[in-house]
Amino acid sequence: MTDFLLELRSEEIPARMQAKAREDLRWAFETEIRTEGALFQGKVRTYATPRRLVLIAEGLAEKTESDTKEFKGPKVDAPEAAIEGFLKKVGLSRGELFEKPDGKGVLTYYAQTTTPGRSTVDVLAAIIPRILRAFPWPKSMRWGAESRSTESLRWVRPLHGIVALFGEQVVPVSVAGVESGAATLGHRFHHPGAITIGSASDYVEKLRACHVIVDQDERAALIRDRAAALAAGAGLQLVEDEGLVAENAGLTEWPVPLLGRFDPAFLDVPPEVIQLTARVNQKYFVCRDGEGRLADAFVCTANIAASDGGAKIVDGNRKVLAARLSDARFFYETDLKVPLEQQAEKLGKIVFHEKLGTVADKVERVAQLARWLVEEGVILPGTEYRVEHAPHVQGSSGGRSDPILRTGEDLRSLAEQAYRAATLAKADLVTGMVGEFPELQGLMGGYYAATQGEPAAVAEAVRDHYKPVGQGDEVPTAPVTVAVSLADKLDSITQFFAADLRPSGSKDPFALRRSALGVIALILDNGLRFPLGQVASREVLDFFADRLKVQQREAGVRHDLIDAVFALGGEDDLVRLLARVRALQSFVGTEDGANLLAGYKRAANILKKEGILDRAPANAGAQDGDAPGDPGLLHAQEHAPAERHAPLSYTPEKDEAALIAALDSAEPAAAAAVAREDFEGAMAALATLRAPIDAFFDNVTVNDPDPAKRAARLALLARVRAAVHTVADFGRIEG
Structure with missing residues (x-):
């Protein structure tokens, strides 16, 4: 048994594509090698760096097994033309045929052919070009003179080298003018010269000696551990970010984390803005101080071990970060000068959906529904109230008509806060900061609302009304926030269903399944006694039933029992329904x-x-x-x-x-x-x-x-x- 090494060296492979490329390479190789009848007993490992995609397959046989096939021909007494045609098809003479009864007992001619085993080197030489030409990069390109032909190779970036070694033998391959061999290159700066690889067994260590860590998991561990150690050495704590660890590992072949400082005056900008600016624009980690506040420190990852210990690299990165933070501060200060209420006036010019009007239309619907949810006692279960009005909601049967004397907490104030928060919740969509960083929508609105003097409950609702946005996300509990979040999600679901824009199969362009899971989480986590039938059609209730089964699966609740309770009809209070299901x-x-x-x-x-x-x-x-x-x-x-x-x-x-x-x-x-x-x-x-x-x-x-x-x-x-x-x-x- 012999090991096989394949290295495909190119210009920089985007970090986001590397993990899937490794899996695609493994799958393509295993599929092709088995199709060709080659045997291997070991495992297949794949690696990726910015400049190379690598596969090592252990334990391949030297040859494929021979293949013997039997072919049924015509009857022995068949016309001569039929027999001659069969001989031509199988490439044999009549003397090489044999006779035996077929399944019906009729004496018939049969032929047997044996295909001898092929050299595994020949098999590899055949499948490598097929793998390269069919490789499913999300984005690819053609280059050079051959790019004038649509038949030319498409690769993520120009391909410069192929190492293909079966044991110590070079597998002869030529793809797009690139010939295979046993030579590769080391680190672009530390060892730019050629390296001769002996076999798969010495590949990883030879590259390491030339300042290339081939294993992406090893690079990630180095970045994670060294960055944390640098922060701890400065009396700080690294803000963990596994996505950023993986991205930096995909950007470097010889990662060297370095700690730097930025002007503490930038800390006047919200910490999330600083973290996102550092992360998205520069791929930097940020740190917290002993009290959990964002510190004026960052960790960047160099791709070189500099002779000065990285001082110039840190200084250059500090200047670039300062420019980015200056832009962020400009957006923040400019946005603060315009009241959110004034920003919200611009929402009438933004189309939410051609069938559902503008964002301003959605805001008004959500505001009305949020206020109604409070007035109906949904958000504060057990509170007595008087119903004064109810918004029109698609599929709604309206609120209760019997007046009930309001006592206890003043729901009017709470309801007006919910209405106010909803009218401001989408205003930050037109701000400069959210235009630069869409991920900050809601969050920035919360900062602006608080700074501009809105009540704390209103600012919190503006900030958190998108939550929960996914599995495991924090579920709001503050009454005003719950009202706005619930109203926002219910409006999206009911309106899109009414416009016949419901999810279908794997397609859910408006994330309505996620919104439904958010509604369920808000209701169950807060114990809201809310009959969904008051705002939802039967079709929407069925949609919620399906989502509830998904949401409860991890809790071990059987889906057929949820069906059994829903089937009775009239049960649209999720808290009561689940209590019934669990019993x-x-x-x-x-x-x-x-x-x-x-x-x-x-x-x-x-x-x-x-x-x-x-x-x-x-x-x-x-x-x-x-x-x-x-x-x-x-x-x-x-x-x-x-x-x-x-x-x-x-x-x-x-x-x-x-x-x-x-x-x-x-x-x-x-x-x-x-x-x-x-x-x-x-x-x-x-x-x-x-x-x-x-x-x-x-x-x-x-x-x-x-x-x-x-x-x-x-x-x-x-x-x-x-x-x-x-x-x-x-x-x-x-x-």
Whole structure:
């Protein structure tokens, strides 16, 4: 077994493309080598530096295995022309054919050919050009005289060298005028001369001796550890940034972190601005002091070990950073001169979406909804209030009409703060700072609002109203912030759905799935008792149900149980819904729960076979293909709760009577428990049905020849189904 080395040396590969390029190279090599029948037993490693993409494959066989194939020909007594045609196809003479019966016992000519194994060097020489020409760079280019042809090689940057070694043997390859060999170059400044590589085994260390650390993970660890040590040596703490570590590792072949200082006067600019300026424009790390405040220090990563210890490099980087920070300070000070309220007037000239109007239109909708959410008591659960108005929201049924006396905290003030914050929340989109750094939207608005004298709650809401923006992001808890954030996300979802611009498949151009997850997080983390049906259509509620299943998957909540509760209809309070689902999950995991589920499904199947639909509650139980049943039986089922004490025309059997008695007790107990949101209690009430249902099915004939008994027993099963549906549609539960 022999190792193989492939180095593709080019001009600078963008850091952001290197990780995927390594994976693409590994995948392409393994696919091609297996397609060609070559064997290898070891692992494939890939590396990337700014100037080279490298693959090392361990344990390749010297040759591919020979390949023997058998071909079926014509029958032995077939016409001569058919036999001659077969001989021509397989390239054999008649004497080389053999006869044997085919699958039907007919004596037939067969041919057998053997392709001898190929040298792995020849296989590699064939697949390397294919890999290079089909390589999926996100962006690529042509160069030189050959670039006039569309058939010329496309590579991320001009390709300068190919090292291809199978053991110590050069694999002969020529691509776009670049011939393979055993020579490469070291570090651009420390060792620009040629280096002869002996084999894959000495490649990494030979490059290291020439100031090139080939392993990107090793470079990243060096940057991470040295930068932290430099900060600690200055009494500071490095602000960790793994993305920046990886980027600096992709920009250097011999990384040398260096600590520098900038003018502390720049610290008057918000720290996030300084950090983003240093990170985005210069790829610098920043530091905090002992009290957690941003310090006037940065760490840059040089690509050279300078003779002066990096003093000139640090000084040059300090000057460049100072120029960038001066620009940032100019944007900040200029923006502060214009009140946010005045900035917001410009939003009317910015189209939010051609079907949904301007950003100013969205702002007004969000402001109205945010105020309404507070006035409705959604944001402060348990607060009494008086409904004075409700905004028009697509799919909304409006607010409550019964006036309730407001007591306790003055919701009017809170509602007006929510309205004010919403009107200012998008104003920073037209500021110079956010124009330069879109990542700072919201954050800068918060700074400007606070500096311009807005109440703290308003400034905080402006700052944080985009949160949460992703999994694991902080979820706001301040009432005004929650109101604005919830309103902003709900408006986007309902408006885009109303405009028929909903997500489809993997496409979600307006990030509505992310917005829905944000709404769910805001509601659940803050315990908001908010019936989503007041502002959302049925279609939007179904969308939230799907997102809730995604959000709860990591918490171990079963998706079928969420479906089982949603299927009942009318349950759009996510806090109550999840409480019901969790109680249901605990219950179905018990023996009583599993047996009741089995009994329920048996009852439901009988009722479905008889065509007896579930009519109450709405949306419960009815499945595609259900047929209408006997009107008398339907009537008995629909009115079973009211008539369950009516005397039967016959004396019920012992186990039939026992189930009737159990239902008489369990039905009202479960309903009362659900009404007070004691879902564990509701499950406990339903659990009492388990034994009577089992006994009923074991000992009572449902389809009795007596029509009165049959009708009464089917109605009894309908009562069982209806009782269970006070908690969930058990028909949606798997198992």
